[in-house]
Amino acid sequence: MEIGSPLLVGSKKIMLLGSGELGKEMAIEAQRMGVEVIAVDRYDMAPPAMHVAHRRYVINMLDKNAIKALVHREGPPDAIIAEIEAINTDALVELEEEGFKVVPNARAVKICMNRIELRRLAAEKLQLPTTRYFFAESVEDVKRACKDLGFPCLLKPEMSSSGHGHVLISKYDDVERGFKEALAHARGGSSSKVVVEEYVKIDRELTVLTYRYLLGNNVVTNTVLPIEHQRPEGVYYYVESWHPATVSEEIMKRARDYAIRLVNELGGLGIYGVEILITRDGRVLFSEAAPRPPHDTGLVTLVSTDINEFQIHVRSALGLPTPEVKLVTPAAAHVILADTETWAPRITGLEEALRIPGGVQVRLFGKPFTYRHRRMGIVLATGSTVQEAREKARLAASLIKVR
Ligand SMILES: Nc1ncnc2c1ncn2[C@@H]1O[C@H](COP(=O)(O)OP(=O)(O)O)[C@@H](O)[C@H]1O
Ligand SMILES: [Mg+2]
Incomplete structure (x- = not known):
């Protein structure tokens, strides 16, 4: 494998279909490796990854022909990465048939975005326990x-x-x-x-980052130590996650085993976020999976591990190995949410939040408009224990406001 110079003949190119905060981190990691980055989204100017990509395009990503035309015009990206779910998956299937590399692969993207197909595969074909x-x-x-x-x-x-x-x-x-x-x-x-x-009574929720990479002619599957996360009562998105999960070795082992079985079935190269529920009556259940570095729950690896989820995904996409990922410190992440709809939002409270000592960092996604509960940024914190990191992240997030 060779990496040429960005913008010149022989460059390695990745195309991000979807340019949100995950795309932004992937773009940064790809840039760091001297890879040319093309960001695609449905609106112009301010999707986060467009701020750091070499080039950007605005197309209707539900339009098969638009995606295909763009890929052919770029002739050809070394990897096409599906950063969001709302894209035309038939375009991915056809591009893959033409020989383009879709990350992780077109079938996995298609199955994971469809709850019925994913349940069929996980519960019926692989016999993983689910609700x-x-x-x-x-x-x-x-x-x-x-x-x-x-x-x-x-x-x-x-x-x-x-x-x-x-x-x-x-x-x-x-x-x-x-x-x-x-x-x-x-x-x-x-x-x-x-x-x-x-409807199960949930005790704990885990995300198992599970990735596949190329080693010579073989594909190796590996997992990162499970991450734990929590959502407030009555809503179905996460606000807080921490690493490592505070569950028994036995639960960690089962969660990783389910994740590996699922991801090996889905195949391809790249990272998956596999969600596991642990019920109050002690069941460990597969819940769902995302064929990408997951939202919210995986961002904690920006500070908790030696190689973060975005680096892993980009390395796998390029055909490069990631033999091991080590936890370097307990850490936590807390989202910063908008509560109303507005254009050109302003973020306040950073002086207060960043005054908290000990590994507190803020990532603001730079989105041009808000709606209720839109993720606008994240607070990351480290600590000598998960508890300490969580407290710092929570406090810092409570001081930051979106206006
Ligand atoms: N059967 C269930 N019983 C109780 N809570 C559930 C159940 N299914 C999902 N949840 C909760 O809702 C969250 C979101 O559900 P999920 O299936 O992951 O949907 P999404 O694709 O929108 O993330 C889960 O992480 C979990 O907290
Ligand atoms: Mg989910």
Whole structure:
């Protein structure tokens, strides 16, 4: 493998489909390795990765022809990285058939964005333990599922992310409204299917970063020590994560085993975020997986490990190895969320937050507009224990405001 000079003949190029905060960190890591970075998104000027890429393009990423035309015009990127879910996956499949390298691979991107396909693969094909579930296409289907699962149960659209369209159903009278609401939040609006899940009482949640890299002609799969995270009661996105997880060795081992089995089935090269639920009655369940460095939960590796999740992904994408990832310190991350809608938001409170001694850092994503609960940045903190790091991150985040 050779890396030429960016912008000149022989350069190595990666194309990011999606230019959010994850793309920004990947772009930075690629830049550090002398790789040319092309950022693509659906709007101009300010998606975070566009600030650090060599070139940018604005296209409708749900349009198959737009993606394909761009890839051919760039002729060809060494790796195409799907940074978000809302892209036309048929374009990825066709590009892969033409010989382009999609990271981790087109099939994995397609399966992971679809709850039904992912459940089929994880629970039915691989027999990994999950919550009990049914697929439903009508109010009647949902009612039948509720009867079997009991109340409350949770509806999730076939395709959505960050908890969009999750509806908790606690009685038969709620089913019709809940089904409509779940479908209204489904991505693309085309699907009429939902997953109905048993609602479990969660004790802990883990993310197992699991990555595949090339070593000679073989692919090696490895995991990073599990990360733990938490969300506030009643919402379905995370605000806080810490590394390492504070669970028993036995749970760590099972979580890593499930993650490796799933990721080996999905294949390709790159990092996956595999989410595991631990219920109050002691079950360790596979929940879902993202075919990319995961949001929120994985950002803690910017300070906790010697090689962070973005470096791992970029290295794998280029065909380079990452034999081992070591935890260097306990650390925590806390998100900074917007609470209203506004253009050109301003962040305040940094003087106070950064006065806290001991490894407190702030990453502001630089997004041009906010909406309620949009992730605008993250606070990172280290400590001699996870508890200490969490307290610092939490305090610092509480001092920072988006106006
Ligand atoms: N069956 C369930 N019972 C209880 N809580 C759940 C269940 N499924 C998901 N959750 C909670 O909701 C969060 C988001 O669900 P998830 O399936 O990961 O959706 P998303 O793709 O939107 O992240 C999970 O991390 C977990 O905290
Ligand atoms: Mg999730």
